[in-house]
Amino acid sequence: MNFQIRPLLLITSIVILSLTQTANASRIGIKMPSEPKPASAPTACKSLDDWNEPTHPRRIYGNTWYVGTCGISVVLIATPNGHVLIDSAPEKASVAVRQNILSLGVKLSDIKTILLTHEHHDHIGGLASMQKATGAKVLGRNNILEVLTSGKNDRRDPQFDELSGFSPIANVHGFDDGSTISIGTTQIQQIPMAGHAPGGSGWTWQECEKKVCKNIVFADSLGSISDNTYLYSAPDSLANALKESSERLAKTPCDILITGHGTASDLLSRLDGEKPLSDEHACANYAKAGALRLEDRLKKEVKK
Ligand SMILES: [Zn+2]
Incomplete structure (x- = not known):
């Protein structure tokens, strides 16, 4: 489904976060990305599960680029008023991710805002060093500000016993659920997806090529996986949050789905033209699969 007008999502509160530090940025010459030269496109992936294996950057659509590794997505949304990065991949992949960004002709200091999907080391282990290299403002959900600034996950997290933490992140600012990040004419809306x-x-935003506009959705993981002690069937668990996240995602207008682990949506094959890039049912199908896995897990916990 392609359309020209930004959809209104079914989220209760929408707060516009204007990033004032970028308001005059076009005057200081922010460079938009350009296709990397073939020489800067080193490898096909040996393993699509390898979080650290480098792969070349790819245009996703419009001014949105894939700058992640073979196994972990990192997304650059370029705007003339300052670029936005979503996630960073693990610390070990930092150099590869930065090289990908640089190979697009983008200056690291033109990345003004960093967003994240969730606070696990495979997605944000490199975020502290990326923040340092860019000087960007990091926006985090209010309920995890302490986790982000300390680098320590806590027991609310289903995988707490098995998580290795990450370097503490500087310049973190909180936002309310359902916020829209507004940078010039680009609006990036948060979809609350705890669970x-x-x-x-x-995160969802719109990109256009010529006159064809598409809704891009970078969905968070919906995996109900945990360490050995956590129970999704416990009264204070994240089960309801995960269920609501699936429902919310299923209702989100969605043409191009991006997942943190590309294999969850065949992302690199789709970006390489081996499979269709757009599918208006992709988010709904991904949401349904997540909800079913949770139901399955809850049934198994009750049987134990
Ligand atoms: Zn995770």
Whole structure:
């Protein structure tokens, strides 16, 4: 489904966060990305599960680029008023991710805002060093500000016993659920997606090529996986949050789905033209699969 007008999502409160530090940025010459030269496109992936294996950057659609590794998505949304990065991949992948960004002709200091999907080391282990290299403002959900600034996950997290933490992140600012990040004419809306982790967010924005506009959705993980002690059937668990996240995602207008682990949506194959990039049912199908896995897990916990 392609359309020209930004959809109104079914989210109760929408707060516009204007990033004032970027308001005059076009005057200081922010460079938009350009296709990397073939020489800067090193590898096909040996393993699509490898979080750290480098792969070349790819245009997703319009001014949105894939700058992640073979196994972990990192997304650059370029705007003339300052660029936005979503996630960072693990610390070990930092150099590869930064090289990808640089190979698009983008200056790291033109990344003004960093967003994240959820607070696990495979997605944000490199965020502290990326923040340092860019000087960007990091926006985090209010309920995980302490986790982000300390680098320590806590027991609310289903995988707490198995998480390795990450370097503490500087320049973190909180936002309310359902916020829209507004940078010039680009609006990036948060989709609250707790469940896999307490601070999960999906993000959606629109990109156009010529006159064809598409809704891009970077959905958070919906995996109900945990360490050995956590129970999704416990009264204070994230089960309801995960269920609501699935419902919310299923209702989100969605043409191009991006997932943090590309294999969950065949992302690199789709970006390489081996499979269709757009599918208006992709988010709904991904949401349904997540909800079914949770139901399955809850049934198994009751049987134990
Ligand atoms: Zn995770």
